[in-house]
Amino acid sequence: MLWSGAVKENPVLIVGSLAFDDLEMPSGTFNDVIGGAATYSSIATSLLAPVRLVGVLGNDFPEAMLDDLRKRGVDTAGVERAQGKTFRWRGRYSDDLSSRTTLDTQLNVFADFRPKIPKTFKSSPYVLLGNIHPALQLEVLAQVDKPKLVAADTMNFWITGEPKLLGEVLSKINLLVINDEEARQLTGIHNLVKAAADIRKRGPSRLIVKRGEHGALYFDDGGAFFAPAYLLEDVVDPTGAGDSFAGGLLGYAARVDDLGPHAMRRAMYFGCALGSFCVEGIGPRRLQDVTPADLNKRMHAFTALVETGGALTVPE
Amino acid sequence: MLWSGAVKENPVLIVGSLAFDDLEMPSGTFNDVIGGAATYSSIATSLLAPVRLVGVLGNDFPEAMLDDLRKRGVDTAGVERAQGKTFRWRGRYSDDLSSRTTLDTQLNVFADFRPKIPKTFKSSPYVLLGNIHPALQLEVLAQVDKPKLVAADTMNFWITGEPKLLGEVLSKINLLVINDEEARQLTGIHNLVKAAADIRKRGPSRLIVKRGEHGALYFDDGGAFFAPAYLLEDVVDPTGAGDSFAGGLLGYAARVDDLGPHAMRRAMYFGCALGSFCVEGIGPRRLQDVTPADLNKRMHAFTALVETGGALTVPE
Helix, strand or coil: CCCCCCCCCCCEEEECCCEEEEEEECCEEEEEEEECHHHHHHHHHHCCCCEEEEEEECCCCCHHHHHHHHHCCEEEEEEEECCCCCEEEEEEECCCCCCEEEEEEECHHHHHCCCCCCHHHCCCCEEEECCCCHHHHHHHHHHCCCCCEEEEECCHHHHHHCHHHHHHHHHHCCEEEEEHHHHHHHHCCCCHHHHHHHHHHCCCCEEEEECHHHCEEEEECCEEEEECCCCCCCCCCCCCHHHHHHHHHHHHHHHHCCCCHHHHHHHHHHHHHHHHHHCCCCCCHHHHHCCHHHHHHHHHHHHHHHCCCCCCCCCC | CCCCCCCCCCCEEEECCCEEEEEEECCEEEEEEEECHHHHHHHHHHCCCCEEEEEEECCCCCHHHHHHHHHCCEEEEEEEECCCCCEEEEEEECCCCCCEEEEEEECHHHHHCCCCCCHHHCCCCEEEECCCCHHHHHHHHHHCCCCCEEEEECCHHHHHHCHHHHHHHHHHCCEEEEEHHHHHHHHCCCCHHHHHHHHHHCCCCEEEEECHHHCEEEEECCEEEEECCCCCCCCCCCCCHHHHHHHHHHHHHHHHCCCCHHHHHHHHHHHHHHHHHHCCCCCCHHHHHCCHHHHHHHHHHHHHHHCCCCCCCCCC
């Protein structure tokens, strides 16, 4: 299962958390589920491009999971195993899975994490900075050589707690990937078109605003673009969907090695497709099972969901 | 301004409320705004096809508004002017316009409304039944001759209050147009794909589930389709957006006289486009100003919002 065996070029450097999640779902509680933004993103990206992973885990993280990542083309040379326990998050989802509450966060070995980018990773053309402290995101950027695209995630905690450092991150990245609430919080602007314009002035020429089950918006010099979420009959666990989205998006961009307006708009659909697989199982289980054939099949179904079979012009 | 002067075929029969709305918006209060589902739908449809309007209004409804409707190709032969006051609705919107509360409803002349379909309207090939009592919707259906498409709206009030009559309506229509909450309430099923399948078993082979600013879903024998809401910088007043959507959709279907899967999917975009104009002004003001050129321009911009410039397949 060398997913990207044929593609040696354009690896994606992914820096972020590897974790255990304890998930209190309407369907029951699932403890010790493998999680972490970098885990989800890596699995998603690996379906389309080689991955170089940087993160930290404790003694308790199963080597089998790392083996699985390596089998799918993830270079784990940047994954550090520290003495102690792996980062752990416990959350509870609402009955309709549309919202969640953090019950507990244990940083554990993540508390002292300082990303060290292996020499062989420094020239990675595509970089995905997971949702970590902006100071650490800046440390990563100081260690890499002029990537073609640097995408970064962030969250409300850094928006309110580290606005200055986050501002510095924004000035140095090409693509910010956040959700609608975060876009509004970051700018103080409710309307997303106006909020997007405000954010793009701060540095990233490209912006993605994720809206969960309502899809995602992309903004670049060519204007706004919208991609819907894939329509599912059974949503099991939204954990990691946003990270899988970012991973799929970067994976496609790297695979085609094209940052043009159309390629990035298609990349949005690949992000949404990977997010849709993610939510079909508890943790990354379903995502891990996805084959390239599954992805092709989903893209086919996705096309049917949006295909109008002709131009949207007023008939004569 | 004979919008549909060139198109004599395929008029759309629209039956529903004509009203005054008192709107408490974050930007201020607007009293005596011309409203009513049939008003919004008629204006929207008239951009694409001739309209035949059936409804009731009181002594206080301005003749100038009816003149405006007639100028745009709306046949008002089915509009009855009764002694008394026009139907009135008063509502208050939330700060972000995402929700509203009904403060007052005065049925007035609408209380005794019994739709009488003029002889010349009976053979209308397209019929839009606005959100009125299901008994009245059935009375309309008893008076028309085998339309090609009957679309109907309804609401929570009838879903809980008149389930039997509503069930009879469902068994006699081709297309139900409701919002996501109503679809869930009607079926008791949260997942919209499953709810849609349940509703389609009850009669209408076609179903639209409106999701406000998050677009709309369409279900038919060909599967599911999604059209996003057009992205706006300034949303002023969502009143009538759903009715404008339904009007635009029916207008396009009638204009092309095609109920095939692709035409209906394009019709979804025309519905969304008309809805997007509607919310740009208080009441139907903006919608009334829309020219065919404006509509063409919006469809062009809408295309840019969703265009991927190529197939969504995994690159080799």
